Amino acid sequence: xxxxxxxxxxxxKGVLPxxxxxDNPERQVLIDEIRSGLADKTNEEIAVLMRxxxxxxDELEAKVSAINLELDxxxxxxxxxxxxxxxxxxxSTGELxxxxxxxxxxxxxxxxxxxxxxxxxxxxxxxxQWGTLNSIxxxxxxxxxxxxxxxxxxxxxxxxxxxx
Numbered sequence: 001x002x003x004x005x006x007x008x009x010x011x012x013k014g015v016l017p018x019x020x021x022x023d024n025p026e027r028q029v030l031i032d033e034i035r036s037g038l039a040d041k042t043n044e045e046i047a048v049l050m051r052x053x054x055x056x057x058d059e060l061e062a063k064v065s066a067i068n069l070e071l072d073x074x075x076x077x078x079x080x081x082x083x084x085x086x087x088x089x090x091x092s093t094g095e096l097x098x099x100x101x102x103x104x105x106x107x108x109x110x111x112x113x114x115x116x117x118x119x120x121x122x123x124x125x126x127x128x129q130w131g132t133l134n135s136i137x138x139x140x141x142x143x144x145x146x147x148x149x150x151x152x153x154x155x156x157x158x159x160x161x162x163x164x
Contacts, residue, residue: 077159094164105130105137105153113150120148 038046081087081099088098107113117125125136137147147153 075158078157081159082157096162096164097159098162099157100160101155101157103134103138103141103153104156105134105147105151107133107150108152109150111150113148116149 038049041049077097078099088096090096114126117123125133133148133151137151137153140147141153
């Protein structure tokens, strides 16, 4: 009989703490409810249910992608609003459709950006995610400060909806 093949990262079992969902008790309650319905199922039955759920998720993600394209197309309202006296619309159902400007930043010169980070004592930003960088850029713009070196900032105008 062949020896069981070790999985990648398996050698960290017992070295690193085991990940637990307990940080989100509401989610854990829902998971436990689903698990309680699996108690009398075989491994193969559970695997088939998991496969089916994965395929349903893939289908929904494809639909979300298509809806996102549709929402992007509706941004034609930006041009229509900008070329008319209309700046917003309130629908009969109460939602408000209006234009919003938002700065979006992009690192275009990583070396210049890293130098700026070091010179400004912000070493923790060297591996910062886009959303955090964008927040820092917007805060600096609000304070009248220059944007970080190596970063270009674009103004994105879009039509958004506020629910009633």
